[in-house]
Amino acid sequence: MPLKGTISVDENLCKACExxxxxxxxxxxxxxxxKITSRGFHPAHLAQDGCTGCxxxxxxxxxxxxxxxxxxxxx
Amino acid sequence: MAVLDIRDMEIVYGHPKSLIDLNTHYCPGxxxxxAHRLIAEVIDEMELGDTTIGVASVGCSAFSYSYFNxxxxxxxxxxxxxxxxxxxxxxxxRIVFTYQGDGDMLAIGTGEIVAAAGRGENITVIFINNANFxxxxxxxxxxxxxxxxxxxxQNGRDVEMMGYPLRACELLASQDGASYIxxxxxxxxxxxxxxxxxxxxxxxxxxxxxxxxxxELLSTCPTNWHLTPINATKWLEEKMxxxxxxxxxxxxxxxxxxxx
Amino acid sequence: MAKELWEGxxxxxxxxxxxxxxxxxxxxxxxxxxxxxxxxxRMPELGRTFLQAESELGAINMVYGAACAxxxxxxxxxxxxxxxxxxxxxxxxxxxxxxxxxxxxxxxPGLANIAPSQGDYNQVVHGGGHGDYxxxxxxxxxxxxxxxxxxxxxxxxxxxxxxxxxxxDGSIGQMMEAVEMPPMLELRxxxxxxxxxxxxxxxxxxxxxxxxxxxxxxxxNFRLMRRWQEIEKNEVRFKEYLMDGAKLAVMGFGSAGRxxxxxxxxxxxxxxxxxxxxxxSLSPFPHQAIRQVAEQVDNILVxxxxxxxxxxxxxxxxxxxxxxxxxxxxxxxxxxxxxxxSEIKRILAEKTHSDMNPRDQWLKRMEGxx
Numbered sequence: 001m002p003l004k005g006t007i008s009v010d011e012n013l014c015k016a017c018e019x020x021x022x023x024x025x026x027x028x029x030x031x032x033x034x035k036i037t038s039r040g041f042h043p044a045h046l047a048q049d050g051c052t053g054c055x056x057x058x059x060x061x062x063x064x065x066x067x068x069x070x071x072x073x074x075x
Numbered sequence: 076m077a078v079l080d081i082r083d084m085e086i087v088y089g090h091p092k093s094l095i096d097l098n099t100h101y102c103p104g105x106x107x108x109x110a111h112r113l114i115a116e117v118i119d120e121m122e123l124g125d126t127t128i129g130v131a132s133v134g135c136s137a138f139s140y141s142y143f144n145x146x147x148x149x150x151x152x153x154x155x156x157x158x159x160x161x162x163x164x165x166x167x168x169r170i171v172f173t174y175q176g177d178g179d180m181l182a183i184g185t186g187e188i189v190a191a192a193g194r195g196e197n198i199t200v201i202f203i204n205n206a207n208f209x210x211x212x213x214x215x216x217x218x219x220x221x222x223x224x225x226x227x228x229q230n231g232r233d234v235e236m237m238g239y240p241l242r243a244c245e246l247l248a249s250q251d252g253a254s255y256i257x258x259x260x261x262x263x264x265x266x267x268x269x270x271x272x273x274x275x276x277x278x279x280x281x282x283x284x285x286x287x288x289x290x291e292l293l294s295t296c297p298t299n300w301h302l303t304p305i306n307a308t309k310w311l312e313e314k315m316x317x318x319x320x321x322x323x324x325x326x327x328x329x330x331x332x333x334x335x
Numbered sequence: 336m337a338k339e340l341w342e343g344x345x346x347x348x349x350x351x352x353x354x355x356x357x358x359x360x361x362x363x364x365x366x367x368x369x370x371x372x373x374x375x376x377r378m379p380e381l382g383r384t385f386l387q388a389e390s391e392l393g394a395i396n397m398v399y400g401a402a403c404a405x406x407x408x409x410x411x412x413x414x415x416x417x418x419x420x421x422x423x424x425x426x427x428x429x430x431x432x433x434x435x436x437x438x439x440x441x442x443x444p445g446l447a448n449i450a451p452s453q454g455d456y457n458q459v460v461h462g463g464g465h466g467d468y469x470x471x472x473x474x475x476x477x478x479x480x481x482x483x484x485x486x487x488x489x490x491x492x493x494x495x496x497x498x499x500x501x502x503x504d505g506s507i508g509q510m511m512e513a514v515e516m517p518p519m520l521e522l523r524x525x526x527x528x529x530x531x532x533x534x535x536x537x538x539x540x541x542x543x544x545x546x547x548x549x550x551x552x553x554x555x556n557f558r559l560m561r562r563w564q565e566i567e568k569n570e571v572r573f574k575e576y577l578m579d580g581a582k583l584a585v586m587g588f589g590s591a592g593r594x595x596x597x598x599x600x601x602x603x604x605x606x607x608x609x610x611x612x613x614x615x616s617l618s619p620f621p622h623q624a625i626r627q628v629a630e631q632v633d634n635i636l637v638x639x640x641x642x643x644x645x646x647x648x649x650x651x652x653x654x655x656x657x658x659x660x661x662x663x664x665x666x667x668x669x670x671x672x673x674x675x676x677s678e679i680k681r682i683l684a685e686k687t688h689s690d691m692n693p694r695d696q697w698l699k700r701m702e703g704x705x
Contacts, residue, residue, distance in 0.1 A: 004079060005084070005087070006079045006081060006084065008081075010090075010096065012096075012098055013096060013098055015102075015103035015104070016103060017103040017104030017297075017304040018104075018303070018304060018305055019104055019304050019305065019308070022305045022308075023263070023264055039098065041103070046076070047076075048076060049076055049077050053084075053087050055087055055088045056264045058088045059264050059267050059268065060109070060263075060264055060267060061108075061109075061112070062101065062103075062104060062105055062106065062107070062108025062109045062112070063098075063099065063108050064090050064091060064094055064096070064108070064111075064112045064115075066088070067086060067088065067089050067090065068086065068087040068088040068089075069079070069081045069084035069085065069086055069087065070084055070085060070087045071079075071083065071084055072083070072084065072085050092536075093535075124535040124536075125533050125534060125535040125538070126533040127533055128404075128531050128532070128533060130400070131543070137545065138545070138547075140541045140543060141541075144535060144536055144539060145533070145534065145535050145536075145539055146531040146532065146533055146534045146539055146540050146541065147531070147539075147541045147542075147543075148400065148403045148430075148531055148541070148542045148543060149430075149541075149542070149543035149544070149545060150396060150399070150400075150426075151396065151422050151423060151426050154392065154393075154396035154399075154423070157388065157389075157392070157393040157394075157396035157397050157399075157400070158396045158397065158399055158400035158403075159400060160386065160388075160393075160397050160400065161358070161360060161396065161397035161398060161399060161400025161401040161402075161403075161404070161408070162400040162401065162403065162404045162531070164358065164384045164386055164397070164401065165357060165358050165384050165401045165404050165406045165408075166404050166532065166533075169532065169533050170533075186389050186390055186392065186393065187389065187392070187393055187396070189389075190388070190389030190393060
């Protein structure tokens with residue numbers, strides 16, 4: 001079973017370019033349309049369950065806005 | 076949605092220390108951000124933060140000195156390799172790198188970059204190729220593709236009148252002084268990973284005193300290409316890769332043995 | 336120390352070495368190439384940095400980099416190379432790091448020839464690349480004076496974080512004279528507290544000439560201007576010869592001033608009341624001294640190896656106070672003392688003086704000659 005993961009997106013840095021949305025293999029990232037950052041962007045966020053903490057979103061993010069968390073392996 | 080407690084989790088990836096978490100002036104989706112991040116990650120991993128001096132050039136990345144967390148200078152257009160040479164020659168134990176765009180390095184800067192590579196100057200050059208002059212609004216650059224429309228080639232680059240694009244890696248790799256020359260791309264996760272490895276090897280080349288190193292990074296410019304960031308990555312893959320093939324144009328034997 | 340025979344270019348190169356020059360970046364161009372060649376072996380011999388750059392563009396930017404790293408650095412060139420370096424000098428001025436340039440002038444404009452001239456006065460004293468700033472410009476007239484000027488200018492530029500230009504011409508560069516070399520200074524082991532060196536986070540230092548907000552740039556510009564006022568107060572240099580009771584003052588810098596001195600001595604030998612004021616600092620200009628002389632004498636004769644560049648600065652102080660005339664040779668032609676003596680005699684003999692601009696008068700007089 002894949003590990004559980006989660007991300008946090010620094011809304012001060014995110015520019016809603018959607019590269020993470022496109023790149024996420026689990027398709028769990030989306031822009032948060034109900035939110036607008038101080039710079040006028042809809043920030044990216046984890047929209048659904050299923051994040052495995054693979055880190056691909058952080059890999060493509062031009063703003064280094066994403067922090068990746070992953071469950072510690074048992075044992 | 077299940078709420079996960081991050082206190083039970085480990086951080087797998089966090090903001091690099093060598094990058095200041097300042098909102099940048101780069102456009103949304105611009106590859107400059109990815110390139111900056113990769114350089115910062117490599118500097119962190121190699122623990123070079125207090126040994127490195129960066130040389131910013133002229134272009135969108137003129138202000139890159141604001142975003143990195145270490146010493147920087149800023150050079151006139153095209154002259155970064157000369158400025159880097161001046162610093163490296165008097166502080167040879169420092170890591171010195173330039174960060175240059177295609178207008179800076181291949182238009183006004185051809186004299187300086189060819190001379191630096193020819194001399195085998197022990198510096199590292201990070202070369203951002205997005206096929207246009209970005210900062211000034213999207214004019215034709217030495218790397219603009221044949222037929223590509225820009226603000227100064229509005230009907231598309233006509234090679235009869237405006238000549239052919241320059242391929243920096245092939246040009247410089249032919250010189251004995253060049254020790255590590257590689258072209259990578261930043262358009263998708265797999266290529267970004269490979270780009271990071273190349274950047275690492277370039278800095279390793281310098282750290283080991285092996286000569287001139289350069290990594291050309293094919294990059295998107297969504298604003299001047301008039302494409303969304305996602306579509307810009309697709310355009311790069313479709314149009315730029317055929318003209319600018321990815322690969323290692325020159326690898327010093329000691330570097331090819333290195334595992335990073 | 337005993338006097339030795341030195342060629343001008345090699346002498347100024349050695350003077351810089353003795354002053355603790357840590358790095359030299361240059362490019363071959365006549366008539367200063369001997370300095371580059373000399374340093375190409377002298378610097379490595381002492382374990383210091385030397386590199387022949389790909390062009391003057393490369394050289395000045397290498398100098399810029401090394402200056403940002405906080406070391407004593409210099410380049411030398413000739414007039415066409417100085418033109419190429421203007422961009423770099425502007426950036427260096429905007430970044431406020433100290434740098435020394437020796438310009439061994441030749442004729443212009445264009446490729447011209449390799450003969451001596453003083454045609455860079457405007458480009459270096461009044462110009463120097465875009466933007467609001469001034470360089471310190473010194474114009475020695477002999478090899479000894481050049482050696483002493485180059486030796487001392489490193490301290491000066493570091494005191495003010497300024498650009499120091501030592502302006503000589505091809506004849507000074509190429510000739511040989513007896514010189515007493517100054518003592519060898521030890522190389523500094525430390526670096527200034529503003530130099531880039533590898534610093535992280537709070538220790539990070541950035542050196543650049545960008546001030547994106549106009550009001551910030553203006554503050555920087557004002558800072559440069561006020562620092563220039565300090566330099567004007569402290570760094571004016573000139574020499575006066577035989578000015579006691581002089582009714583005509585000849586004014587010239589560098590080789591023109593030196594040749595004029597021969598003419599002035601010859602004039603005095605004939606009982607003519609003539610003296611010489613030789614500016615050594617062209618920037619800051621000895622305005623005060625010129626004005627005082629203008630108040631004393633009836634005539635000033637400015638002599639230059641150009642079309643009358645320092646003439647304009649003399650006119651600023653002397654116009655309306657006294658008659659100002661001009662004699663110049665260009666294109667690499669060097670005036671002889673007897674040409675200047677003729678001019679002195681002509682001026683002293685004339686009962687009335689023309690109102691016409693001194694340059695136009697000179698052009699008229701030169702119609703038979705050139």
